[in-house]
Amino acid sequence: MVHTTMEGSLFEPTLYIVKGMCILDNEGNRILAKYYDKNILTTTKEQKSFEKNLFNKTHRANAVIIMLDGLTCVYKSNVDLFFYVMGSSHENELILQSVLNALYESVSILLRRNVEKRVIMENLDSVMLAFDEICDGGVILDSDPTSIVGRAALRTEDVPLGEQTVAQVLQSAKEQLKWSLLK
Known part of the structure; x- marks a missing residue:
């Protein structure tokens, strides 16, 4: 997919589609935000x-x-939260919308359909993992909420070795052995 502008110059296709994702509360304050393009919104002050x-x-x-400040922004609100996904001005809105839907649905599943500020704040680590499972450095990794939640849940179960029971250590060892044999 090659994008053109009014001047006729071409934008080369790129995997770096998402410029940023954020969740704001109903007063516009940041709950969680990640920006991937190092050339825009470089300081926290600019971002806020x-x-x-x-x-x-x-x-x-x-x-x-x-369209705001040269970015295409798709968004969705729920109760006391606003979810945003930003891309460049020439980005396909449908792709950005699919990322937004993946973000919202993943958070919704993680929080057992109780998507509100208080619950997100209590489960911020899981929500951060969902962000990371959806997008890495602006490259979309996954847009299926079920698989995103599955991987995010696996990562939250990574308990330090000193805090694991013997049964947990043995189960983890079995899993690692199984995966090494399947390779």
């Missing part, structure tokens, strides 16, 4: 200013997409 502006433009709107 962008987020505040984004929130102000979207918190009363009925749309699901907005």
Whole structure:
């Protein structure tokens, strides 16, 4: 897929589709955010200013997409939270929307359909893992909420060796042996 502009110049296809993802509360304050492009929104101050502006433009709107500061932003709100996925101005909105849906559905499954600020704050580690399972450095890794949640749940079960019971250590060893034999 090659994108063109009005001037006719070509944008080379790239795997780096997502510029950032964030979750804001109902006052526009950051709950969690990750930015992947080192050329835009490089400081925390710039990011928070962008987020505040984004929130102000979207918190009363009925749309699901907005162009802001050269970025295509798709968003979804629920109870007291706003979920955002940002891409470049020439990015396919449907791809960004699928990432947004994956993020929202993954969080929803992780939190047992109780998607609200208090519950997210209590389970921030799991939500952060879901972010990492969806996108790495701007490259979309997965958009299937079930597999994202499965991998995020596996990673939250990585208890330090000193805190594991003997049964847990033996089970972990069995799993590792099984996977090494299957390779």
